[in-house]
Amino acid sequence: MALIKSCNVNFKNQNQYIIYPTNLCFENNKIYGLMGHNGSGKSTLLKILARQLKPTSGKICFNEQDIAKFSSKQLAQKIAYLPQYLPNLGYLSVKELVKMGRYSYEKLFFKNQDKELIEEVMRLTNTLSLSNREIHTLSGGEKTRAFLAMLLAQKSEFLFLDEPLAALDIVYQIELMELILKLNKEFKVGIVLILHDINLAALYCDEIIALKEGKVVFNASKQEFMQEEKLKDIFNIDASIIEHPKRKSPIALF
Incomplete structure (x- = not known):
């Protein structure tokens, strides 16, 4: 089992804590929902975990190895990061974008297994029909x-x-969460992932981590998270908890 740990990681801006000293552990057989109010430090913490941002102090370890010592190619084989605001890649096609995921394996030519992997991840993400479309034309x-x-082509x-559901309507939110569940359980x-929807987090995540003003105020199972007093304390909302009729998972009514 692969493990990522944050060891006393913190981040300051002008001597003010954005992320207070934090110790977390992530296992590769689980889905973690990172939640909290806007400005609570979620994106900052995620960037630190993915080595997109250097912590003020502390370190992130992958299987006890400090990721700060990994080369960029070594890191890409361990960790993949999707920002909230996706970069503008001009006239690059979808297939060319997916091929970029293989850069960390440093090969001069694509082998058959690379081509098969690219086709597999495009089929998995329902993007085969978009192969020749330019990125800027996509919804x-x-x-x-x-x-x-x-990212899947990286085999991280x-x-x-970071908020992968932000640009999606509800149909595609569910579709993407089903894909995320499949990737976790089968692969x-x-x-x-950063989420704002409490019920989607309860349906699809194994564990919830909640931040408030840069501090981790909750880190446990979704069953423990989906308690009326917990939601009141973290989000200052009044909710009633019932059981989802099909999934037997707790959901909140407001």
Whole structure:
């Protein structure tokens, strides 16, 4: 089992804590929902975990190895990161984007297994029909799936996703969460994603981590999270908890 740990990680801006000293552990057989109010530090923490941002102090370890010592190519084989605001890649096609996911394996030519992998991840993310489309012509949902296909081509052991549902309507939100569940359960990819929807988190995540003003105020199972007093304390909302009639998972009514 692959593990990522944050060891006394913190981040300051002008001597003010954005992220207070934090110790967390992530396993690659689980889906983690990172939640909290806007400005609570979720994106900052996610960027630190993915080595997109250097912590003020502390370290992130992958299987006890400090990721700060990994080369960029070594890191890409361990961790993949999807930002909230996807980059503008001009006239690059979807298939060319997905091929970029193989850069960390440093090959001069694509082998048959690379081509098969690219086709597999595009089929998995339902992007095969978009192969020749240019990225700038895609809808928000199509673009998210294309970038996710690229990350899957990296064959990383963890995916860090910053609000991947933000640009999607409810149909594509469910579709993407089903895909995330499949990746985790069938391919053993550990996933940490920022979510704002409490009920989607309860349906699809194994564990919830909640931040408040830069501090981790909750880190446990979704069953423990979906308690009326917990939701009141973290989000200052009044909710009633019932059982989902089909999934037997707790959901909140407001």
